[in-house]
Amino acid sequence: MKLKNILIVVKDIEKSRKFYHDLFGLEMILDNDGNMILTEGLVLQEEKYWKEFLGKEIIPKNNSFELYFEETDIEGFIEKLERYFPEVQYVNRLMTHSWGQKVTRFYDPDGNLIEVGTPM
Template sequence: MKLALTAVFVKDMEKSRAFYSGILGLKEHMDSGVHLSYNCGLSLWQEDAALGTIHSEKVPAGGGSRFELCFESEDLKADFARVKSGGARVISPVAEQPWGQRVFRVYDPDGHIVEVAEPLTMTVKRFISAGLSVREIADKTTIPAEIVEQMAK
């Protein structure tokens, strides 16, 4: 497993983008509307969309954590089994997200959300193996087609 990014949940994407992109000058990598990633490993995620996805519309009292640590793993099943047997509180088992990536989420001992996901390159290659075109993959994942083509190599 490796740390892939830290996702900060934001109430107003445009205000946050103005701060991180404009004032701090961070270089944007990908923007899907409710999710904006930067080249440095930081990601902004529209809070209502994030919590709805993570908690399957059952947001805990108090709204849940305001950020998520995101790790990547090439063996989600084994990592999920290890984390679960270690006593972590499971938010969601391994499941495909609306954008196609497979992930699981748990709470750390302090209640922070920890996501473990397959690398997006694995998601793209899985879709290619399933016969999807670059355009179909781009539409499903919200990854720009030119980046899908790069990941497919």
């Protein structure tokens, strides 16, 4: 068995596609009308369809998972993040863990938690 994708729920699929493209360089592979597959295995699912599938409400900023990315030039990434998305909501700004890794955590436009850290 092989893990193929990670799916996140978004309100506006085009806004989210742009966010993940502009910040992380993810490209669209397939657009299935409300379900979009991006490079690196990330899938965007429009909230209205996900609610129909589950029959339950979506809880943004539930902090039950995070998407983790690595970046060697993390200071440059922070500048890019703040230039393109000045309204970003941080969980923690750039910090250094006791083991030396620099990381930042923030929410995407739909409240999905993202961590960007320097390689270990």
